[in-house]
Amino acid sequence: MPTTPQTTDNVERTTDNAPPAPPRIPLTSRLFTYLVAIPLMALSTAFFGCIAFLCALWDRSGRQQHYIARTWARTMLLFSGSPVQVLGAEKLTHADTAVYASNHLSYMDTPVLFAKLPFQFRILAKGGLWKVPFVGWYLHRSGQVPIHSGSPRSLIAGLLGGVKALQSGMPLVVFPEGARTPTGQLQNFASGCAFMAIRAGVPLVPLALIGTYDLLPIHTYCLRPRPLKIIVGDPIPTAHLTTRDADALTAQLFAEITRLYHLHSA
Numbered sequence: 001m002p003t004t005p006q007t008t009d010n011v012e013r014t015t016d017n018a019p020p021a022p023p024r025i026p027l028t029s030r031l032f033t034y035l036v037a038i039p040l041m042a043l044s045t046a047f048f049g050c051i052a053f054l055c056a057l058w059d060r061s062g063r064q065q066h067y068i069a070r071t072w073a074r075t076m077l078l079f080s081g082s083p084v085q086v087l088g089a090e091k092l093t094h095a096d097t098a099v100y101a102s103n104h105l106s107y108m109d110t111p112v113l114f115a116k117l118p119f120q121f122r123i124l125a126k127g128g129l130w131k132v133p134f135v136g137w138y139l140h141r142s143g144q145v146p147i148h149s150g151s152p153r154s155l156i157a158g159l160l161g162g163v164k165a166l167q168s169g170m171p172l173v174v175f176p177e178g179a180r181t182p183t184g185q186l187q188n189f190a191s192g193c194a195f196m197a198i199r200a201g202v203p204l205v206p207l208a209l210i211g212t213y214d215l216l217p218i219h220t221y222c223l224r225p226r227p228l229k230i231i232v233g234d235p236i237p238t239a240h241l242t243t244r245d246a247d248a249l250t251a252q253l254f255a256e257i258t259r260l261y262h263l264h265s266a
Contacts, residue, residue: 081225088232206233
């Protein structure tokens with residue numbers, strides 16, 4: 001029997017290094033965050049959120065909501081004062097259906113990916129969000145994929161929902177770490193993204209995000225504007241693989257994202 005894919009909630013975390021002390025934030029960054037960035041980001045989120053909810057009344061495909069989310073994400077980056085460079089962007093212009101897997105450094109990762117990936121995609125989100133009034137309805141209408149980690153059966157059901165989306169031609173974007181890194185270094189990957197790619201017969205594309213941890217580290221609420229990068233790796237094919245190969249494929253994905261991150265982060 002194939003190994004049951006881990007959820008992003010119960011993946012084992014590395015504990016070799018204690019989380020670093022919160023960085024000292026310059027006064028200029030604090031003033032910029034509290035007087036400029038946060039008010040503008042809050043207004044942008046409220047404005048585009050209302051429009052997205054209205055669109056969800058008639059658009060069950062999620063395509064209009066995705067366009068709105070992309071516009072919102074671009075405003076978030078603009079207000080953060082952090083330009084984004086995409087290296088390997090040519091690999092995205094003719095992107096086929098695939099699972100796009102990225103390291104997870106910051107709350108700003110999601111706006112970066114929505115703003116810069118030039119195609120429709122859906123995300124995996126914790127199933128508990130579907131129980132939140134309005135939010136759950138919106139996630140359902142926009143086609144996002146819920147993942148429930150209460151039992152192996154519910155986990156598999158969620159992953160098969162992702163497989164169904166892939167088989168319909170919709171790419172998925174996944175954070176295999178499941179949570180933001182507390183140190184800026186990559187944490188262990190869950191094998192769910194590899195499982196879905198294998199079952200759907202689609203490539204697994206590594207994405208390395210650089211700079212978002214320094215922009216907004218975990219447990220801090222002050223922006224430190226800086227240039228950001230997305231490094232697009234070569235697709236990893238899954239043809240002729242079975243779900244027994246999910247762990248090995250996950251290890252290959254982890255090694256490639258780690259390589260890209262260290263190669264370009266200097």
